[in-house]
Amino acid sequence: MIEHITSSQEDYLEAILLIQKEKKVVRVKDIAEYFIVKGSTVNETLNNLKKRGYIIQEKYGYIELTQKGTRIARNVYRKHTLLTKFIQNILGVSAKTAEDDACKIEHHLSKETLDNILHFIEFTDRELKRKYDIKKNFHEYIHTKLDSK
Amino acid sequence: MIEHITSSQEDYLEAILLIQKEKKVVRVKDIAEYFIVKGSTVNETLNNLKKRGYIIQEKYGYIELTQKGTRIARNVYRKHTLLTKFIQNILGVSAKTAEDDACKIEHHLSKETLDNILHFIEFTDRELKRKYDIKKNFHEYIHTKLDSK
DNA sequence: TAATAAAGTTAGGGAACCCTAATAATAATT
DNA sequence: AATTATTATTAGGGTTCCCTAACTTTATTA
Numbered sequence: 001m002i003e004h005i006t007s008s009q010e011d012y013l014e015a016i017l018l019i020q021k022e023k024k025v026v027r028v029k030d031i032a033e034y035f036i037v038k039g040s041t042v043n044e045t046l047n048n049l050k051k052r053g054y055i056i057q058e059k060y061g062y063i064e065l066t067q068k069g070t071r072i073a074r075n076v077y078r079k080h081t082l083l084t085k086f087i088q089n090i091l092g093v094s095a096k097t098a099e100d101d102a103c104k105i106e107h108h109l110s111k112e113t114l115d116n117i118l119h120f121i122e123f124t125d126r127e128l129k130r131k132y133d134i135k136k137n138f139h140e141y142i143h144t145k146l147d148s149k
Numbered sequence: 150m151i152e153h154i155t156s157s158q159e160d161y162l163e164a165i166l167l168i169q170k171e172k173k174v175v176r177v178k179d180i181a182e183y184f185i186v187k188g189s190t191v192n193e194t195l196n197n198l199k200k201r202g203y204i205i206q207e208k209y210g211y212i213e214l215t216q217k218g219t220r221i222a223r224n225v226y227r228k229h230t231l232l233t234k235f236i237q238n239i240l241g242v243s244a245k246t247a248e249d250d251a252c253k254i255e256h257h258l259s260k261e262t263l264d265n266i267l268h269f270i271e272f273t274d275r276e277l278k279r280k281y282d283i284k285k286n287f288h289e290y291i292h293t294k295l296d297s298k
Numbered sequence: 299t300a301a302t303a304a305a306g307t308t309a310g311g312g313a314a315c316c317c318t319a320a321t322a323a324t325a326a327t328t
Numbered sequence: 329a330a331t332t333a334t335t336a337t338t339a340g341g342g343t344t345c346c347c348t349a350a351c352t353t354t355a356t357t358a
Contacts, residue, residue, distance in 0.1 A: 006344065028306055041346050043307060048344085060306060060353055091265040101262045108253035116240040155314065177336060190316050192337060197314085209323055209336055 005054075007107035010076045011035070012045055013054060016065055017073035026063040079106045079114060086117050154203075156256035159225045160184070161194055162203060165214055166222035175212040228255045228263060235266050 015034045019026045032042045046063065049055045054069035065073055083102035087093045093101070109117075164183045168175045181191045195212065198204045203218035214222055232251035236242045242250070258266075 008345070029304085037345085038347060039306065040308080040348080045345075047307095087262055091262060091269060093259075093262050093265050097259045097261045101258050104257035105254040108257070109250050110242075110246050112246045113236055113240060113242045113250045116242050120240060157315070178334085186315085187317060188336065189318080189338080193315075196337095 003052075005052075005072070009045060009049060009054075010072060010107060011103070012042075012049060013065065013069050013073040014076040014080065016055065016063055017070065017077060020065070028063070031063070076106060079109075082114065082118060082121070083109075086121055090120065152201075154201075154221070158194065158198060158203075159221060159256060160252070161191075161198060162214065162218050162222040163225040163229065165204065165212055166219065166226060169214070177212070180212070225255060228258075231263065231267060231270070232258075235270055239269065 012031065012035075015031055016026050019030045019034065023030065028039050028042050028046070031046075032039045035042070046055060046057060049069070050057060053066055054072065055063055055065055057063045080102055083106055084098050087101055088095055088098035091098075161180065161184075164180055165175050168179045168183065172179065177188050177191050177195070180195075181188045184191070195204060195206060198218070199206060202215055203221065204212055204214055206212045229251055232255055233247050236250055237244055237247035240247075
């Protein structure tokens with residue numbers, strides 16, 4: 001048996017957390033719709049996650065995160081949110097694309113880079129805002145550039 | 150047969166381009182060392198790339214990119230370089246980590262985000278450098294923050 | 299409640315990646 | 329040139345992720 005968790009499996013845990021927040025209970029069908037895959041695919045991954053103690057699910061029943069699963073889900077969600085904010089607010093990318101990109105790269109960035117992104121956000125938010133209005137300048141610049149294409 | 154090229158396959162093409170630049174000829178062994186995988190694994194992927202016309206290789210011979218393969222390799226390399234520069238110079242991440250992260254996420258970012266990163270680099274390089282010295286400020290800030298941990 | 303609909307599970311297959319072990323071919327060395 | 333060492337290839341296995349089709353269980357509703 002494999003000990004290591006994959007990016008896809010982390011995404012499943014995050015999805016379960018998000019669906020739980022919104023719909024109270026989580027079903028195979030919800031996850032299948034979330035990732036736009038078939039139920040049988042979800043089932044397979046869930047069995048894997050079950051085996052390793054990240055989720056609990058009775059046969060034909062609802063899906064729940066264990067403590068272990070919740071910890072990972074929250075962690076992924078935090079990174080996801082951070083990255084989305086960065087890509088959207090700092091880089092000036094549209095909300096939808098920022099969300100998509102964040103989701104794809106959240107598993108692949110080192111702690112060092114994530115920390116620096118966090119600091120970048122904090123820095124631009126708190127320090128630079130009044131001093132130079134860099135975000136405003138940058139966004140104006142970006143939009144001018146892109147619109148003129 | 151599948152038409153779509155995977156991230157890993159794109160990385161192979163880029164690696165072949167880089168090895169070619171440095172060593173004139175590209176062998177299975179070079180690629181295996183580059184990715185730290187076994188020769189048999191490389192062989193398998195190369196067969197796939199051959200079938201689809203991205204590379205040419207005679208049995209037991211050197212590996213060469215086709216036009217089609219070169220186009221993709223250069224494209225990946227360009228993205229890779231751009232991202233490394235961004236992560237290293239703008240975010241202030243160490244060279245090695247920036248390189249690693251760039252390699253991992255280069256396949257997953259939308260054109261929109263990449264364009265904005267490019268503009269960000271251009272913007273900070275050309276416009277802000279004299280005006281506010283933001284890069285310098287930011288790096289000082291980051292390093293103070295990180296050192297104090 | 300019985301019949302239909304919806305959701306979950308199982309079985310069987312395919313593609314990408316990765317490995318080990320065995321074999322074939324090429325390179326290097328004595 | 330013949331032997332040894334290095335490289336490349338093939339064969340056989342394993343995991344993840346995704347699918348279709350068949351089947352079971354749970355929900356709905358007539």
